[in-house]
Every structure is written in C-alpha cells, then in structure tokens.
Amino acid sequence: MNDNDQKYEAIIAALGLPGPRVTPAMVEEVLAMVAYDTRVIPGTTTTIAVAILPSGFVLATGMSACAARENFNPALGIEMAISKARDAAREAIWKFEGYRLSQALYEVRQGVAGSALRQIRSVLSVKGLPDRLVGVEQIKACLATTEGYTPHEVRVIHEKAELDDKADSLMRFFNSEVFPVLPKDERDRLSAQWRAMGVYSSILAERIAAFRPVPGSQDAGASQ
Incomplete structure (x- = not known):
C-alpha cells in the first residue's frame, strides 16, 4: 500500500463509510498473482513487459527504451518495463475489481x-x-x-x-x-x-x- 492509499484509507475509516468497496489489500492480493512476460524487440533498445493473470488474461503492458544504443542494458530494460507494467496492472485491477463488485x-x-x-x-x-x-x-x-x-x-x-x-x-x-x-x-x-x-x-x-x-x-x- 502506497502513501496515497494509506491516506485515503485513513479518511474512509475516519468517516466511517460502511458500504462494500475494493480495498488496496484486495488489489495487492491480485497483483501478487500476476506474472510478467518480457522480450526485447530485435534490432531495437525497446523492451516490452506483459502483465498476465493466472487465467491468461492480459492486464497491461509496460515498455522501456533508450535513445542511444550504448546506454542499452537488457537487465535494466526488463526491470523498468516490468515496473511500468506493474503500475499499469495495478490501475487495471482497481478498475476491473470495481466493475466486478458493482x-x-x-x-x-x-x-x-x-x-x-x-x-x-x-x-x-x-x-x-x-x-x-x-x-x-x-x-x-x-x-x-x-x-x-x-x-x-x-x-x-x-x-x-x-x-x-x-x-x-x-x-x-x-x-x-x-x-x-x-x-x-x-x-x-x-x-x-x-x-x-x-x-x-x-x-x-x-x-x-x-x-x-x-x-x-x-x-x-x-x-x-
């Protein structure tokens, strides 16, 4: 749970809002099940990461790239692409879990x-x-x-x-x-x-x- 989530969880608790809702803990639980498939596009410095649920459903993608080839590091590119895919997947989970509850x-x-x-x-x-x-x-x-x-x-x-x-x-x-x-x-x-x-x-x-x-x-x- 990030600082922003903690802030709003505290506000919701203080207001005593009783209705059913999606919580950060629920989102993180789903996010923990996500796997990431990565690949470097041949001939480029672009790395793609795909966030995939166990069911095979694709939640989101992330991409990293560098302008100068001499700066390209495959391991770093994969890490950055996964980080972006994870952030996008987290937002997608909020949306999909909200839809499912609604x-x-x-x-x-x-x-x-x-x-x-x-x-x-x-x-x-x-x-x-x-x-x-x-x-x-x-x-x-x-x-x-x-x-x-x-x-x-x-x-x-x-x-x-x-x-x-x-x-x-x-x-x-x-x-x-x-x-x-x-x-x-x-x-x-x-x-x-x-x-x-x-x-x-x-x-x-x-x-x-x-x-x-x-x-x-x-x-x-x-x-x-």
Missing part, C-alpha cells in the same frame, strides 16, 4: 426486486382475478388483500414490470426488419430511450430492494 451489487438488487415482483404476480394468480382485469386495474383489485407491501410499494413493483416489458418490446423492435431502415437520427433516439429505460429500471429495482419482503416468503424468513 455488477455483483447490481445483480443482488435486481434479484431482490425480481423476487418481490414474482411474489406479487403469484398473489395475483392465486386470487384468480378475471382476465378482463389487466395492468393497473388488476393490481388495484387485490390491494386490499395483498400482505407485506403497501399500496404505493405494489404500484412501484408494477411500474417496474411494465417498464421492463416495454424495454423488452423495444429490444425486439431493434431486431426487426423495420429498425435498420429508419433514419439514423431516429435509431439513435430509440437507442438512447432504451438506455434511459434501463437506468430508470435500475432505480426502481433499488427502491423495491429497500421495501420489506412479503411475510411468509423466503426473503422474509431470511431477513429475520
């Missing part, structure tokens, strides 16, 4: 939201509501007997279901024969709309994940 947290939120949505749909199915009652009216018809979620929470869950259905429909339209012949500006606007729907859905998922689980469900048992 994706895991997102999947947890989506999983909780999906569980809540399945529970609500199960309630609707058990109630055997008439087929003519659809969408919002179907939800309203069972609000009085839906346990565990308040009416506004049920509306948020239903809102996410409707939004996801619309996003799925738009994605199917992207794969249709009509979409490619639309003007480019319109295709760009539809793509931007689909991305915005994804952000909107993620926000709703976070809200749903914060709702209390339905009594009697597996989520409720796990939270006790």
Whole structure:
C-alpha cells in the first residue's frame, strides 16, 4: 500500500463509510498473482513487459527504451518495463475489481426486486382475478388483500414490470426488419430511450430492494 492509499484509507475509516468497496489489500492480493512476460524487440533498445493473470488474461503492458544504443542494458530494460507494467496492472485491477463488485451489487438488487415482483404476480394468480382485469386495474383489485407491501410499494413493483416489458418490446423492435431502415437520427433516439429505460429500471429495482419482503416468503424468513 502506497502513501496515497494509506491516506485515503485513513479518511474512509475516519468517516466511517460502511458500504462494500475494493480495498488496496484486495488489489495487492491480485497483483501478487500476476506474472510478467518480457522480450526485447530485435534490432531495437525497446523492451516490452506483459502483465498476465493466472487465467491468461492480459492486464497491461509496460515498455522501456533508450535513445542511444550504448546506454542499452537488457537487465535494466526488463526491470523498468516490468515496473511500468506493474503500475499499469495495478490501475487495471482497481478498475476491473470495481466493475466486478458493482455488477455483483447490481445483480443482488435486481434479484431482490425480481423476487418481490414474482411474489406479487403469484398473489395475483392465486386470487384468480378475471382476465378482463389487466395492468393497473388488476393490481388495484387485490390491494386490499395483498400482505407485506403497501399500496404505493405494489404500484412501484408494477411500474417496474411494465417498464421492463416495454424495454423488452423495444429490444425486439431493434431486431426487426423495420429498425435498420429508419433514419439514423431516429435509431439513435430509440437507442438512447432504451438506455434511459434501463437506468430508470435500475432505480426502481433499488427502491423495491429497500421495501420489506412479503411475510411468509423466503426473503422474509431470511431477513429475520
């Protein structure tokens, strides 16, 4: 851990920030597993070092060179190239581990939201509501007997279901024969709309994940 890492670790500890995060110790643990493949480019003073994880994934590369051939020392060139590759690999590990943690947290939120949505749909199915009652009216018809979620929470869950259905429909339209012949500006606007729907859905998922689980469900048992 360098001085800068120590500084910010102390600040984070002082602030008492509780959320999951990537730490310098985690990064250094991965960095310790990195191997370096080096080679001198024939006919030059350039040395290349490639930082490789045990899986074979290339994290980064480093390069050293000297302008005057009489200054070229192969051992020194390898050392400098590895040093640069290690620094670049460390930065890459921060980025990739951050992505992996962020994706895991997102999947947890989506999983909780999906569980809540399945529970609500199960309630609707058990109630055997008439087929003519659809969408919002179907939800309203069972609000009085839906346990565990308040009416506004049920509306948020239903809102996410409707939004996801619309996003799925738009994605199917992207794969249709009509979409490619639309003007480019319109295709760009539809793509931007689909991305915005994804952000909107993620926000709703976070809200749903914060709702209390339905009594009697597996989520409720796990939270006790």
